Amino acid sequence: MLSTGRWGEFNSARILLVDDDPNLLVLLADQLRADGFEVQTARDGDEALRRLEGGWPDLLIIDMMMPRMDGLTLAREIKAQADLPIIVLSAIETADSKADLLEEVAEDYITKPYHYPELRARITRVLRRVGDRVPRRELVLGPDLSLELHRRMAIVRGEAVQLTPTESRLLYALAANLGQTVATETLLDRGWVDTEDADPSYVWVTMRRLRQKIEPDPNHPVHVVTMRGVGYRLIQQDPEALRTGDVARAPEPGA
Amino acid sequence: MTSGQDPASRRGPSLSFRARLTTGLIAGAVVPLAIVGIVLLGAEFLRTGSLDSTLSSLLVFAIAAAVILAILFAFGLASNLTKPLAALAQALERVSAGDLSARVEVAGEDELARLVESHNRLASDLARRNRQLGRILEAIGQTSPRDGIDRLVAHAISSARSAFEMIDADLHLGDPGAMTVEEVIPGESRPIRAVLALPDERVGVLTGHLPATRRWDAADQDLLELFASEIAVAIRNAQLFAQVEEQTHRLVALDAAKDDFLRGISHNLQTPLTSIRAYAEQLTDERPDRRLAIITEQSERLSRMVRQLLMVSRLEAGTLKPRIEVLSLAPRVRRAWEALGVAELPFEVIDESAGWLALADPDQLDQVLWAILDNAVKYGGGPVSAHLRPDAGSGRLLLTISDSGPGVPDELRDSVFERYARSTAPDHPEGTGIGLYVARELCRAMAGELELEPLAAGEGARFTIALPGEGSAGGEA
Numbered sequence: 001m002l003s004t005g006r007w008g009e010f011n012s013a014r015i016l017l018v019d020d021d022p023n024l025l026v027l028l029a030d031q032l033r034a035d036g037f038e039v040q041t042a043r044d045g046d047e048a049l050r051r052l053e054g055g056w057p058d059l060l061i062i063d064m065m066m067p068r069m070d071g072l073t074l075a076r077e078i079k080a081q082a083d084l085p086i087i088v089l090s091a092i093e094t095a096d097s098k099a100d101l102l103e104e105v106a107e108d109y110i111t112k113p114y115h116y117p118e119l120r121a122r123i124t125r126v127l128r129r130v131g132d133r134v135p136r137r138e139l140v141l142g143p144d145l146s147l148e149l150h151r152r153m154a155i156v157r158g159e160a161v162q163l164t165p166t167e168s169r170l171l172y173a174l175a176a177n178l179g180q181t182v183a184t185e186t187l188l189d190r191g192w193v194d195t196e197d198a199d200p201s202y203v204w205v206t207m208r209r210l211r212q213k214i215e216p217d218p219n220h221p222v223h224v225v226t227m228r229g230v231g232y233r234l235i236q237q238d239p240e241a242l243r244t245g246d247v248a249r250a251p252e253p254g255a
Numbered sequence: 256m257t258s259g260q261d262p263a264s265r266r267g268p269s270l271s272f273r274a275r276l277t278t279g280l281i282a283g284a285v286v287p288l289a290i291v292g293i294v295l296l297g298a299e300f301l302r303t304g305s306l307d308s309t310l311s312s313l314l315v316f317a318i319a320a321a322v323i324l325a326i327l328f329a330f331g332l333a334s335n336l337t338k339p340l341a342a343l344a345q346a347l348e349r350v351s352a353g354d355l356s357a358r359v360e361v362a363g364e365d366e367l368a369r370l371v372e373s374h375n376r377l378a379s380d381l382a383r384r385n386r387q388l389g390r391i392l393e394a395i396g397q398t399s400p401r402d403g404i405d406r407l408v409a410h411a412i413s414s415a416r417s418a419f420e421m422i423d424a425d426l427h428l429g430d431p432g433a434m435t436v437e438e439v440i441p442g443e444s445r446p447i448r449a450v451l452a453l454p455d456e457r458v459g460v461l462t463g464h465l466p467a468t469r470r471w472d473a474a475d476q477d478l479l480e481l482f483a484s485e486i487a488v489a490i491r492n493a494q495l496f497a498q499v500e501e502q503t504h505r506l507v508a509l510d511a512a513k514d515d516f517l518r519g520i521s522h523n524l525q526t527p528l529t530s531i532r533a534y535a536e537q538l539t540d541e542r543p544d545r546r547l548a549i550i551t552e553q554s555e556r557l558s559r560m561v562r563q564l565l566m567v568s569r570l571e572a573g574t575l576k577p578r579i580e581v582l583s584l585a586p587r588v589r590r591a592w593e594a595l596g597v598a599e600l601p602f603e604v605i606d607e608s609a610g611w612l613a614l615a616d617p618d619q620l621d622q623v624l625w626a627i628l629d630n631a632v633k634y635g636g637g638p639v640s641a642h643l644r645p646d647a648g649s650g651r652l653l654l655t656i657s658d659s660g661p662g663v664p665d666e667l668r669d670s671v672f673e674r675y676a677r678s679t680a681p682d683h684p685e686g687t688g689i690g691l692y693v694a695r696e697l698c699r700a701m702a703g704e705l706e707l708e709p710l711a712a713g714e715g716a717r718f719t720i721a722l723p724g725e726g727s728a729g730g731e732a
Contacts, residue, residue, distance in 0.1 A: 021527075021529075024533070027534060065518070091525040111525075112525040113529035113558050166580050202583070202612065204727055205612050206581045208725070
């Protein structure tokens with residue numbers, strides 16, 4: 001079971017829940033309220049948009065398939081208004097051709113039937129990542145490397161390299177504390193909050209693979225640097241290349 | 256082509272034309288003179304009874320002088336006559352060798368001059384048709400079935416106009432018999448036409464007009480018809496291509512519709528299952544009950560089967576894209592077993608893979624594990640074990656799942672991984688017959704493999720899953 005301490009810091013977050021299945025809506029709202037979230041519900045896209053007029057939630061959970069306006073359309077409409085974090089509930093999975101579309105508009109998605117603790121863990125993860133305030137568009141780390149985390153892409157020597165969801169989550173956490181050390185435990189929490197049996201070796205191996213993708217020489221990393229016994233640090237090689245004002249650093253690194 | 260002819264088979268004299276002409280001229284000049292001399296000498300001999308040596312000497316001298324003069328004159332005349340012929344022969348040879356610029360200078364208005372003129376015309380006609388042929392070939396080479404009929408027709412019209420120097424040109428698709436044929440009226444622009452013919456069909460007709468002064472010979476018509484037939488082929492290709500394209504589009508649309516349909520089905524099945532499962536779980540939290548656990552397990556089972564059916568369609572479409580993540584295998588195997596809800600069956604995991612992590616898509620790996628374990632429960636009926644070990648040589652992790660059943664019969668060994676294959680044993684009627692097929696394809700998509708181990712006496716079925724792995728020993732932070 002996941003420890004309850006992980007989402008304690010967000011238990012006052014406001015969530016707008018959009019699903020056309022009333023059973024699920026009632027049940028999930030109950031479960032989220034029981035965990036301390038402030039929950040509003042909507043039965044379809046139009047109702048959700050009306051609710052938005054009354055104030056923006058901290059997070060939306062949207063069902064992919066709804067009559068009239070589907071989840072993807074709704075998510076796009078919302079993103080056009082404000083950059084609110086969205087988790088999509090969907091019956092489709094990674095193998096589906098629409099999974100990529102979903103990732104364009106959603107911070108995360110979870111397949112039905114979901115396991116509630118897993119959903120809760122992902123809500124926490126998304127809220128935390130939004131709190132990181134990492135540049136939306138592009139983070140230039142050096143002449144040969146820049147990150148486009150919203151697309152889960154690294155641009156290595158001009159070539160786009162696809163990052164896995166976990167790799168991009170770790171990079172989000174590192175980018176939020178650019179130049180500062182992030183503890184391995186923190187990275188483990190960020191990358192595998194919904195995995196019960198994760199241990200630090202997950203971080204090591206993932207970092208090793210990440211370096212093979214983005215470092216000029218994986219054996220002598222210059223961007224993703226190991227702080228032995230502590231954690232990892234993301235280094236911006238060429239400070240002049242930094243787009244000024246784009247990066248707001250989180251106050252407490254590795255909190 | 257005469258150049259290819261065997262010289263031995265040629266008939267006629269072997270002396271050159273000039274030599275024959277020279278000999279003829281000499282003979283023509285000298286023979287009468289000689290006859291006159293001989294007659295004169297004969298008459299003198301009959302009259303006098305003897306030959307005046309002065310006269311005969313004079314005669315012989317005169318004949319000799321005449322012969323020399325004749326030779327010189329004959330040689331000169333023959334040369335004058337044969338020079339243009341030689342030049343013409345040389346030019347013809349160059350033309351036949353491909354040099355269409357070879358012309359012979361025309362002098363005078365005699366028969367020879369006319370011969371030379373017609374050679375020059377022949378050469379320039381050849382050069383013109385060669386140019387036309389070049390333009391036609393270029394125009395045909397530029398056609399592509401992807402262009403579509405309209406562009407092809409426009410292209411053919413403009414190419415025909417420029418290649419044949421027409422005043423105007425047009426191309427009608429359809430039956431050429433229905434189109435009226437214009438008459439040739441002297442002094443007016445000359446209509447030309449060629450049918451776009453294929454061996455089995457007449458596609459249309461190419462028409463146009465030439466300036467009234469232009470010659471139009473059979474060879475020109477042949478060239479136009481050649482062009483027309485090539486255009487006919489191009490149009491037929493474009494039609495076929497358009498048909499194939501349309502069919503492809505229809506299939507793609509159909510495929511997309513099928514995908515949407517399957518998504519809809521999946522959604523409509525998974526949504527109620529989500530509620531069932533979530534409510535059962537909520538109730539279990541309040542008051543644990545074995546019956547609620549069964550509801551949870553069975554709803555999970557149902558949703559896995561729906562997922563498996565969908566996966567077949569993804570595999571068939573080849574759109575599978577695994578998202579490879581780092582993960583630990585043993586806990587996932589245990590969780591997959593728990594999800595089956597067969598706690599009464601003994602299950603053990605022998606993990607010899609300490610310090611190793613697998614590289615796999617978590618969702619897809621869960622489906623593989625569930626399919627193999629479900630199979631072991633369904634057909635095995637006894638204790639199930641999972642043995643996990645690294646194969647350092649290949650950098651893979653091997654997971655062998657063994658059951659205690661009768662194993663896979665020999666006659667089914669080859670077909671267990673085929674779609675819709677399943678044991679026909681009457682006591683095991685359940686199963687969709689796609690579990691192992693999906694599992695193997697998923698393993699392969701993750702750069703792994705799924706194999707059925709050889710059957711040993713007294714052992715059940717043993718499946719080995721191989722997945723790429725990485726040693727995590729010697730970690731960094």
